[in-house]
Amino acid sequence: MSTELNLGPLLFHWPVEQKRDFYFRIADEAEVDTVYLGEVVCGKRAPFFEDQYAEVTKRLTDGGKKVVLSTLSEVMIDKDRQLVSRMVETKGALIEANDASALWHLEGRAHRIGPYVNVYNEKSMAWLAGKGAEHFCLNPELPKSAVLELAQQAQTLGVGVEVQVFGRISLALSARCYHARAHDRVKDNCQFVCEESPDGMELDTVDGDAFLAVNGIQTLSHPYVNLMQEMPEMAQAGVSAFRLSPHDCDMVKVCRLFGGVSSGRLSPDEGIHGLQEAGIAASFCNGFSHGVDGYRWVANS
Amino acid sequence: MNDLTRPELVCPAGTPASLRAAVDAGADAVYCGFQNATNARNFAGLNFTPDELAEGAEYAGQKGAKLLLAINSFPPAGKFDLWRQAVDTGVQTGVDAIIVADMGVADYVRTRWPEQRLHLSVQAGASSAEAIRFYCQEFDIKRVVLPRILTVAEIKAIHDEIPCEIEAFVFGNIGMMAEGRCSLTNYVTGVSTNMDGVCSPAGRVEYKEDTQKNLTTRLGDFTVDCFACGENAGYPTICKGRYLTEDRREPYYAFEEPVSLNLTSLLPDLMKAGVTALKIEGRQRSRAYVKSVVGAFRKAVDDLMAGRPPELTELLNLTEGNKQTEGAFGGKRWR
Structure with a gap:
């Protein structure tokens, strides 16, 4: 069975029209199997796009894509809690849970586990599978050694395993909005300044080294993870899906390149070369997969 | 006297010497971990061997203090045995509670040692009533350690909606990221x-x-x-x-200044909000630090219970760079 290629939830706050047009283009042109929709990062952003889901879902489904709704990762205040319960109640929707509050609502229902729920080992995976989880997108900090073990376990359990292979990596969540803070505001008074950063607000060290990217309450890696080199081995071991995290670049092309590497039509080197021409404004990393500093790039020897 | 319920003072024990210092200074409970990756303060020169844990349990027991064991990191695939051993040793030592974060570890304790009392670590990041109810329902969690991201009003609201006790941090280091959801160090x-x-x-x-x-x-x-x-x-x-x-x-x-959490002025509010246990951070701190902080909090809680205004100036001298914050607890402007 060939490995699925999936588009993760858009992590950034794009204007509604841009976001809708993005998904329409994905629906019509991108060669991906599943598209995850939903505001994962900030509950305050969610209302802007809520009335678009029906239309976007229809367009994606008409384009042959499966749609999964991905829940908010950090659920704290009443509005967050309502957002999660509303999403879970969406008729006929398959849900990806990103925190334990979603799991509470999903009791007795088949669902997916997102990368913000900590599943690091076989025991956690087996326990959650027993509660109805049928697909797991793993935490990006897991080294390949653990990913391979979990992929094996997943095959025994008959569940799917997904690994993020493209895009900035989520490194931390906080209660505080760092976008607002950079503009001397607080979260309640943010005026949605995060809309100015379609790929996140870059943080440099005091000596000017590119370091991190801020996305509201989320802190991301500066480099984009790129696991083209590692994909063949992961697929071989039973990883059933690869996740591309959307960025403000030619994502249709990114999908095509990753699809090419996944199917063996392109070599990883050809894929990486192609990506460098897709308008990505940062370097690549794959350190986590190799069990070293996550920001590093380890070239295939 | 007043209508406050006497809270449990939960204190850090990075070493056997700190454990004794905390107990002697009036801790109602001490928490500690083993000398390996099974707990979230895995630093060289810190933590307990199984023998030291047994001695610590005995010392605490003699003085009427509880011993809580943190097994609150997330075992990566292929390494679960180390966490299993930690649980088994802890249960056999007779610790009063094990503090867990990983669902696999929680499930192991529940299955292998059904009688063992479990607390949910702050590392599990359970920040809403639903999340906490989930862990209570699935693993019979008796107490949740709340993330340091909630206001006192939000803690009160959660208290009214969950079936378990609440433990809240009141003093010490305050990380800016949601606990259990930060890979910055690994990065x-x-x-x-x-x-x-x-x-x-x-x-x-x-x-x-x-x-x-x-x-x-x-x-x-x-x-x-x-x-x-x-x-x-x-x-x-x-x-x-x-x-x-x-x-x-x-x-x-970009995230936060180097400040320490100090909620001493919010203690009465926290107690009224239904917080059962007040937690002091600092297993990596010296025995002298533990002795001073625990002593000061012992006195503050006793003063409050007796209806006396607590004196807390000495605690300020122990905060990081003498800068302190009430963090999220004080109100929504912090976020």
Whole structure:
């Protein structure tokens, strides 16, 4: 069975029209199997796009894509809690849970586990599978050694395993909005300044080294993870899906390149070369997969 | 006297000596971990051997204090046995509760040792009533340690909606990121907070002084902060460093300043909000620090219970760089 290629939830706050047009283009042109929709990062952003889901879902489904709704990762205040319960109640929707509050609502229902729920080992995976989880997108900090073990376990359990292979990596969540803070505001008074950063607000060290990217309450890696080199081995071991995290670049092309590497039509080197021409404004990393500093790039020897 | 319920004072024990100091200074409970990756303070020279844990349990027991064992990191696939051993040793030692974060570990305790009392670690990041109810229902959690991201009003609201006790941090280091959901250390050092129990490992920390006596602090290959001559240089933690953005060309604390959490002035509010246990952070701190902080909190809680205004000035001298914050607890403006 060939490995699925999936588009993760858009992590950034794009204007509604841009976001809708993005998904329409994905629906019509991108060669991906599943598209995850939903505001994962900030509950305050969610209302802007809520009335678009029906239309976007229809367009994606008409384009042959499966749609999964991905829940908010950090659920704290009443509005967050309502957002999660509303999403879970969406008729006929398959849900990806990103925190334990979603799991509470999903009791007795088949669902997916997102990368913000900590599943690091076989025991956690087996326990959650027993509660109805049928697909797991793993935490990006897991080294390949653990990913391979979990992929094996997943095959025994008959569940799917997904690994993020493209895009900035989520490194931390906080209660505080760092976008607002950079503009001397607080979260309640943010005026949605995060809309100015379609790929996140870059943080440099005091000596000017590119370091991190801020996305509201989320802190991301500066480099984009790129696991083209590692994909063949992961697929071989039973990883059933690869996740591309959307960025403000030619994502249709990114999908095509990753699809090419996944199917063996392109070599990883050809894929990486192609990506460098897709308008990505940062370097690549794959350190986590190799069990070293996550920001590093380890070239295939 | 007044209508407050006497809270349990839960104190850090990084070493057997700190455990005895905390118990002697009036801790109602002490928490500790083993000398390995099974707990979230896995630092060289810290924590307990199984024998030391047994001695600690006996010492605490004689003085009427409880012993809580943190097994609150996330075992990566293929390494679960170390966590299993930690649980078995802890249960056989007779610890009063095990503090867990990983669902696999929680499930193991529940299945193998059904009678063992479980607390949910702050590392599980359960920040809503639904999340807490989920863990209570599935693993019979008796107490949740709340993330340091909630206001006192929100804690009160959660209290009314959950079936277990609440433990809240009141003093010590305050990380800026949601607990159990931060890979920043791994990103720059290759060592994971969740899997290895390490945040900002000392072995990857570097202090560099230039000819003008400016001090640069680094973690791994990245500069975390730079201090002018005479400034008090903090330990380099990524979430308390200074950085630049396109709009801010002067270094600023993008996440938080190097401050400590100090909720002493909110103690009565926390007690009224239904908090059962007040937790002091600091297993990595010295025995002398533990003795002073625990002693001061013992007195503060006793004063409050007796209806006397507590005296807390000495605690300020123990906070990081003498700077303190009420963090999220004080109100929504912090976020």
